[in-house]
Amino acid sequence: RRSKHGNSACMQEPNIKSGCGGLRDFQNLFWMAFFKYRTRTLRELQEREFVTEAERKQLEAAYDFLLRVRTELHYNTNRPQDVLGKNLQPAVASNLGYSERSPSQRIEKFMRDLYVHMRNVFLITRTLEQRMALVPNAPGRLSRLRQLLPGGRGRKLPEPVDGFLFVDGEIRAASNRIFSDSPRRLMRVFLHAQQRQLTLHPDLAQLIRSQLSLVDREFLNDEHVRETFLTILERRGEVAHILRTMHEVNFLGKYFPEFGKLTCLVQHEFYHQYAADEHTLVCLEQLDKIWEAKEPPFNAYTPIFLGLERPGLLYLALLLHDVGKAAKHEQGKHAEVGAALAMRAAKRLQLEANAADTVQFLVENHLLLASTSQRRDLDDVTVIRNFARQAGTPERLNLLALLTFADSQGTSDKLWSGFKDALLWQLHSRAMTLLTGGTEFRRASENARQELRDEVRGLAPKRISDEELDAHFAQLPARYFEIHMPGEIHDDLELTHRFMHRLVLEGQRTLAPVAAWIDDPDRGYNLVKICTWDRAGLFGKIAGTLSAAGLNILGAQIFTRADGIALDTFFVNDCRTGNLATREQREKFTGLLESVLTGDEMDLRSLIALQTSARSSYSAYLGERISTQIHFDNDASDDRTLIEIETEDRLGLLFVISQTFAELSLDISAARIVTERGAALDSFYVRELGGGKINSPARLLAVEKKLRTAIGQLEAAA
Template sequence: MPPRFATLPNRRAIIDRRILADRLAIVEAGDPIALRQAASAILKDALDAGRAEVERRFAEHPTRGLEAAAAQGFLVDQLLRLLWDFTLRRLYRNPNPTAAERMTLIAVGGYGRGEMAPHSDVDLGFLTPTRRTPWCEQVIETMLYALWDMGLKVGHSSRSLDEMVKMAKSDVTVRTALLEARYVWGDTALYDEAARRFKAEVQTDTRGFVAQKLAERDVRHKKMGDSRYVVEPNVKEGKGGLRDLHTLFWIGKDAYGVQRAAELVEKGVLTRQEYRRFNRAENFLWAVRCHLHLITGRAEERLTFDVQREIAERMRYADRPGKSAVERFMQFYFLQAKIVGDLTGVFLAHLDEALAGRGRRFGLPAIRRSPRKLQGFVLDRGRLALPNDLFLRDDPVRLIELFALADAHGLEVHPQAMRLAARDAKLVDDYRDDPRANALFLDVLTSPREPEQVLRWMNEAGVMGRFVPDFGRVVAQMQFDMYHHYTVDEHTIRAVGLLAQIENGRLVEDHPLATVLFEQIVSRRALYVAVLLHDIAKGRGGDHSVLGAEVAERLCPRFGLTPAETETVAWLVRWHLLASATAFKRDLSDFKTILDFAAIVASPQRLMMLLVLTVVDIRAVGPGTWNGWKRQLLTDLYQSAEEVLRLGHKQRGRGERVTAKQERLHAALGWAERDFARLVQRLPEAYWVAEPIDVLERNARMMAAAGETQLSIDAQPDPERGATLVSIYAADHPGIFYRIAGAIHAAGGNIIDARIHTTRDGMALDNFLVQDPLGRPFDDEGQLARLKTTIADALANRARLTERLQGKPLPRPRADAFSIEPAVLIDNKASNRFTVIEVNARDRPALLFDLANALFQSKVTIHSAHVATYGERAVDTFYVTDLLGDKIDSTSRLKAVERRLIEAAAGSDAAAQAA
């Protein structure tokens, strides 16, 4: 019996094999099939009862993951033994089997380890001495049918010993599965022979097996996001998940012949403390996986937002000030994933030494040159190592110096040095104010080489969180939303890495403006420190920008920054969301928006630094967050604000920019002077400011082609903006905006920005940027044709939009995991001409349609709309006036508008009537 089964309390309460064997012995039926089905029914009842008992125990002790996994394995073991005996005694009796009719049943894969989640597959192997006889095939077939009758998902193979050896030699997956093989029932001598041959004939190339498993692991990590800090991790396959622990065990079993992870301590691979961490991480991950299977009712391995909260409740996490129960649960999850990564490094270091190989840890860069001065540190086969185990304790500043040297010389840190750094990290507590330590840390942070890699090593060793305790508070801290893909510490380190890439010119295609501006920034180290600290105060229960600025004022002098640099860093942290909030939620053609933004920035240097900080902050959120549209909005904001800061609070530059745009458009169109002058006369100044030159040209050609026609619709994919530009030229009338918005949603589109213009002769000229539900441009001809038709039908009142939209399925039901209370903010000071209304709500299909319809019902005119989404949260901003074109000043009327918008944001049908 596997050791984990032996420690299970009161095993017979899960399943009592003797009682079941007696019941099976008296089963009667008319033919073998009916007899098998009768036995399967008894065993199915036992399986259900056993599972219920395991689930009951797990509910009482929801953190005992390994016990729950072992209990599932024990239950299946007993059922298989009963089924085997019943098949051989009642269905296919064979009192005198030939040598070829000997057979044994083995458990392989996870079941072989004796670990099973509630909905795991049962992986079985049937072994025979030689080629299978008809009797063996009958037994195997009958057992499989019985297991399927019981509702079990079975993975199986049936092989002779020669076939087993041949397959294991040629296929690393088969070799891995058989490495964990465990005797279940049948011929014990045959099992012993199989184990002997596997060891003698298959386990002959440990180096090759290790290389294959590590390559397999790297491919798996890449597929899963290549970070152990993705906020919806895969518990089984993700980086830092169970499969990584299994990989260590497989390699340990192959290389050291261990049967249990605990034996790695005896082999000197792990210390007792490290094994306890291994066991604790494994137990926690198994608990999470078992809860995940039970909640979803299937073999689900991804810890998605909709189950995170429920698992946190089941595992009895509670809210704390500034941090919800689910965030505390996920922070502990990521800390365990980090432990898995740490143990992987330690284990592979030992293996590397044992095999005398020259493998690199986590695919790190090779040594660039042999440094001559290592300040007492040594090189061990090209890796930065320690001369003895007490080296860091003798001078704890070396805990920082270790990583500074690694960065300066392009060296990999030896895993044993990482191990000792983790052991001694707490010693740096007394040296946080040491000028030498802070200078070394600043050198790493602002390195012109690869600061991201070295900072990640510091973080993995626990040194960074100790040296900067404020950073330690956000290590492994997730934010429970769909916008952020990584934990706060991982997001921050990635942002620093992106900053270095921009400085080195490696992202010039994606970020041309930021690359140019970086060369003009006077204090690059202030910018690097600001990136490090911009999210440092998250999870403290207040505005993290304000609290973070206070942290910056305290930390920067310690790091060695001047008072001027400290002031700059604190300002950048305080306002690090200002540029994105202005660019994505406000109308950049409204000069008051630019003036207000420039008044806060007040300095060209701050403007440049803020732009670069904003870029890396957005880009580091996760894949797909940055796009060409955001780049254009931030570029427009920068250029407008830079002009104000250069020229002062005058619109002189604005008029020059409009004239320059008109001259460029005239040249691009090649129209006669009189025709172009007529176009200019028809369009208001705000239109020329708002639209970029390529959109101006598309609109002009569309208007010219339309002639006297009252409706023209153009839709062209725009890869640069990552969206499709949809332009509508139509007779203006009340409600036109919400009808267009509804039509676009009905056609499957997601509006990311809308700019609404009215010509001086009463025509509407509206431009929408539209994406599909996956954030890509609409580019299929059929899609574009359907989009145009749907808009035309809506404007001609040929379709009841509300009914069509209600019939569409939700493309993003994951947002349902989040509870966001709708909020409406009304600002009459943000614009000189318009009342600005900002609506915060949970994102859902047709939200913009519902809000625009609510404004139409409120008898207000929409002049521009700006759509920003942050995962599950949508922020829709409208610039509106009353029907006479004036701001809305009446308090009672504003209250009525607010009430109607909140109803619409919450999905109330009362706010929308059939269009």
């Protein structure tokens, strides 16, 4: 049941009844206690020392709060409703008395209270389950540790180690004074648990919670405590469980106040599945999974994880990567704020300068690899060089790759895809080549180009003449050969040959395209390659035709030869299922595209409207939409302007944007298309038809205005 509903008490859209820490957990506790001990109330459980007075009050407050939330859900929906969706949260918060003027602050305060109550129910009931399983069916609570052990009084106790007893897979305290006698044991107990793969006995966990006042300034600056914690972080594959245990007894937030402020913190980004602290812990679990992974995509990252000299720095950076969200910061600036907080924590741990700089770098740039790979033109050498310059060293590049993958996996179990994984590895490979002094990006030299030509000649059949091959190499830009392998160049050459053969020998209509499909099931998409004469608005027409055929565009590579032949590659899948394109979709696209490009009257907007798209996975607050944001960057490329557009995804959006560029006389040379839970995050590299960037401020303003108008009209039509 818990796994079905996210296995966490801090879900962005929690199930109040059946989720972790929900009403059913509370009620299950009463049933277990009644059948085993005939207790009927929390006060009776307190009298039998199963719960403390503080725990009883926390459970009572949580039960009352959850009942009121569920009642409001039923009133608002007029039916049994247990999932507190984002669209219902504002109304429920207001009706429960949360009166902050800002809707986001009102929701944040309400949801944080809800998370605290559900977390208390989850942790306390789980502890009670353990306690009741340990205690035999007899009146009263057995007070002596010897009587808690299987075998009763006749069983010999093990010898204490550092004040602890290791019994039946658990750690128990030999005395209630172990922490007051030596506060350093508050950290060492977790190292013992990690080294011996033990869990904390419920009484020991409660003892730790009651002794947290010992985590004072002296404790935080204690070098022995510090060394124990850093040792815990160095044990690859065994860190996440221990840090989660620390958090569940409220120790982790005391030792790292920067992380403690994330506890039950609402994340407003639409793509997040968990509260901030739970997200971080899940990220750490994803990193642990890489250690001995046998299945993709995790096993692809195992070699670089094994090669890390100091994995503890990566674990520390991942623990702190979102701490900036709990501090005041401008929108989109939490990484910079978090980097300063991470450096403060690193200095408190007395890390050497290089290690502290590495942790700060990873926190500040934890979004860099994902944003660059998914929103930049990876075929542009300038993009690769700028990214490699930011990464700095091969070691930091590997750390970024691991952190990015773990962070993405921990954000939501539905956002990562084979396509995004391929983009990450593509950027990693090309940047690593630069950082290690490789020659991949110098293939444009005459010698390298000649070697590449000879390889393609060996692959190409005799029907493709040397003149045709030489023309292909002479009429494409250097960037094309820098990023294509010989086999890919051969495929494009074959496609161009087919196009010219139809044009010259078969007398086909001159504007008719030639298309080729390549299936890539391992990455979850198809490649469709189109060869035709270049013309104004070509990208938009192809994009519109793909949408009309029910296909989702994941990315695109666009090249035009000097003789006017366009070679465009689109990465696509079925927009409804996310699977590969069906045969019917391929045939529909091919037929429509030929009609559109040869001048037949085709109303693409109407054809797109006929497609019934799957319901967007973005769920907005009541009255809230994803606002359209447009950003221009003239530094990302030497000769093109990068235009980044973030808006709510809609059927035909890419068609409308590309058509707008055509109307503005802007040529699209490359595009990165990303969709996250119903939000479109698209990047376009454009140039003026006469060549060059968009430099005039007035021109930039006009482009933005026309784009906003076109997107707004599409939204109104929807």
